[in-house]
Ligand SMILES: Nc1ncnc2c1ncn2[C@@H]1O[C@H](COP(=O)(O)OP(=O)(O)OP(=O)(O)O)[C@@H](O)[C@H]1O
């Protein structure tokens with residue numbers, strides 16, 4: 001008989017157990033608390049951005065300047081936002097291949113004992129505070145990286161990104177990006193290792209039985225299989241890179257002049273480091289507001305990068321034909 | 322000729338006469354294979370010839386080394402850490418384990434289908450069929466033709482021809498198993514090893530795959546492990562019965578034409594096993 005059936009409520013029956021109900025409600029409440037905190041931070045920072053926009057307009061986002069002695073004051077963080085992205089890109093270009101190779105080595109090539117040691121070392125590396133990495137970079141990495149940059153400039157200087165006009169090879173986006181890579185590699189490696197180790201053995205068997213080598217197996221089977229997880233690891237690393245403050249502060253010379261692409265030229269930008277470099281001396285309400293607004297836009301930038309990354313994942317998520 | 326020598330020659334003769342494989346062209350010949358995992362010996366002295374374009378069933382109770390044996394036939398065995406082997410496997414007149422033989426070549430010529438259907442989830446149906454070409458770097462033209470030909474051979478073409486670009490994971494278990502058969506065929510193997518290919522499937526899919534096996538055996542040599550006695554009778558020309566005492570290496574108790582093994586076994590243990598009295 002059509003039209004007479006009564007749809008039964010299976011969902012609430014599935015959670016009818018009392019313990020389950022309490023558990024569900026607690027979890028839901030906690031999840032909403034997390035969301036509420038996030039929303040609170042956004043609103044607080046956003047509220048600071050409003051008066052800044054009223055005073056400076058869109059030029060706060062499109063220009064690069066920081067001179068509060070003039071009237072009206074001149075402030076623009078474009079170079080800082082752009083610098084944050086540039087440093088992250090440099091960091092990723094170094095960190096992704098290094099981390100993937102390390103993870104592949106640990107999962108598929110290293111003897112188990114060595115893999116175990118490496119796993120622990122990598123996990124420890126992820127836990128090093130960034131101020132330590134900053135100090136290390138300032139005293140140890142700087143002179144070494146300077147040599148690399150001079151070599152890069154000597155042999156590849158004809159490529160625009162390796163140009164250097166000032167003769168000063170310190171405080172460059174390259175060194176800062178390299179420091180970010182050092183901080184991202186343990187995160188991306190740890191996640192990729194977990195993901196690759198979970199490649200189903202039957203898929204590896206299938207690849208072997210079809211004459212696959214380790215490299216073709218990785219390329220066509222293991223990496224596509226773990227793609228989602230690996231990209232997740234990269235996003236975790238990138239999150240740390242975009243927000244990284246103190247380590248960058250040690251090695252990057254912040255200049256209010258957009259350095260578009262000369263990565264081994266002294267001077268660059270980073271929103272987070274801008275904030276820390278200016279916050280100590282900031283006195284008047286306006287400067288504090290400007291810095292908080294910068295924080296807000298760093299937050300927005302992070303969101304945008306995440307959205308773009310998600311789009312990339314779903315694009316490349318197409319099946320191999 | 323001494324009496325002992327005479328008896329020995331008679332014995333050899335008897336084996337040859339009693340086994341109809343004697344005169345046939347042999348595709349692959351496993352000779353005196355013993356296998357170890359670490360210190361533990363799990364197979365001892367297994368010798369089985371596989372005549373060209375026939376189906377050989379490997380039967381025996383769980384844990385007697387059938388999977389282990391079949392994996393020595395395409396050099397998958399050596400990929401397990403601690404795996405060792407004695408004896409030889411002759412293929413194309415040559416021991417596949419001799420140092421100048423490329424294991425990739427062997428694995429391409431001797432394909433394998435596993436117990437659990439294992440299509441690549443990140444590939445389409447079509448991508449799966451062609452995956453062996455990518456993985457091994459083998460060059461074959463006319464991919465569309467290969468896809469159709471192998472899917473037809475695996476008895477799957479009609480069910481998937483309109484959705485070749487769908488995810489392989491959308492197929493049912495039985496369809497997935499036929500897909501991986503097509504995938505194995507795309508690299509043009511001469512031998513196909515199948516380790517309990519139907520044990521995870523429903524009866525209808527099982528019959529489809531058995532049909533496929535019979536069809537394929539007109540072109541290639543098939544070696545199949547099965548726990549299903551009726552299946553062994555239905556699909557195979559020859560049968561080898563494996564057995565292992567507890568914590569002892571497995572060995573072949575009896576082998577020969579399937580009709581003999583099931584209809585007229587010489588060994589009491591074979592009789593008991595094929596009649597379901599143990600194992
Ligand atoms: N990777 C391995 N490492 C160590 N021992 C193994 C390994 N694989 C199999 N064995 C051992 O080798 C013996 C034979 O196993 P195998 O899987 O070949 O049996 P089988 O006849 O295929 O059994 P089944 O019918 O249950 O599939 C078993 O005792 C098993 O414990």
Ligand SMILES: [Mg+2]
Nearest residue numbers: 387388389516
């Ligand atoms: Mg088995």
